[in-house]
Amino acid sequence: MKKIKLITFDLDDTFWDIEPVIINAERSTRKFLENYIGKQEWGSLSDFLSFRRELIEIDPSLEWDIKGLRRAIYQNKILDSGYSEKDSIELVDKCYKFFLEKRHDVTFYDNVFESIKELSADYSLGVLTNGNADIFNFDIGKYFDFSISSYDVKSNKPDEGHFVAARNKYNNLRYDEIVHIGDHPINDVRGALDIGINAIWFNGMGKEWKEENIKEPLQFKDWSKITRLIKSNYE
Numbered sequence: 001m002k003k004i005k006l007i008t009f010d011l012d013d014t015f016w017d018i019e020p021v022i023i024n025a026e027r028s029t030r031k032f033l034e035n036y037i038g039k040q041e042w043g044s045l046s047d048f049l050s051f052r053r054e055l056i057e058i059d060p061s062l063e064w065d066i067k068g069l070r071r072a073i074y075q076n077k078i079l080d081s082g083y084s085e086k087d088s089i090e091l092v093d094k095c096y097k098f099f100l101e102k103r104h105d106v107t108f109y110d111n112v113f114e115s116i117k118e119l120s121a122d123y124s125l126g127v128l129t130n131g132n133a134d135i136f137n138f139d140i141g142k143y144f145d146f147s148i149s150s151y152d153v154k155s156n157k158p159d160e161g162h163f164v165a166a167r168n169k170y171n172n173l174r175y176d177e178i179v180h181i182g183d184h185p186i187n188d189v190r191g192a193l194d195i196g197i198n199a200i201w202f203n204g205m206g207k208e209w210k211e212e213n214i215k216e217p218l219q220f221k222d223w224s225k226i227t228r229l230i231k232s233n234y235e
């Protein structure tokens, strides 16, 4: 039997539903910015995505630096409205701060808090996220030893950066003594399995497992079940 010492968690769509949060954060930040630079044409989602791709082509680090990406998007709007490069910085800072606050306005799924508290009694806990939420902004943060973002490791899951960094937080920790929990079949499940970390799929929507090349992993949809699932499979 494998003995688990560390459990790592994805955040977005694992602890909370991210889509409504981002939509709300994006909308309110646009309004906030328009107070300074007047009404803007923001275009469709596909305009936004192609603009994002253009920015990443110019500066590939924006692929994993979503803070930089978001700031670049706001700065472009601000410069277009006639601000000087120098004057734009302060407003970009304000916008990003405003966005980040809204981005943390999340509703945790039922039983996350209780389960994390329970797990923290027996395991070390950490966060591995491709996003820019900070678990330490929440009360629940006190149960976690660390949080690793894409910015920290200059790559996105499923690349190994987050997983290697997690193991390196401890002396002599082996990959098979870690379980990673996340909603994404590739970024979380395959990323973890590829390096020898155990993976549990948070399947809150009760979806079918569609990755033919990956054996269907342990999964759960209700956070109240996670402690039992881990204890019964790894101890």
Ligand SMILES: [Mg+2]
Binding pocket: 010, 011, 012, 013, 014, 182, 183, 184
């Ligand atoms: Mg996720």
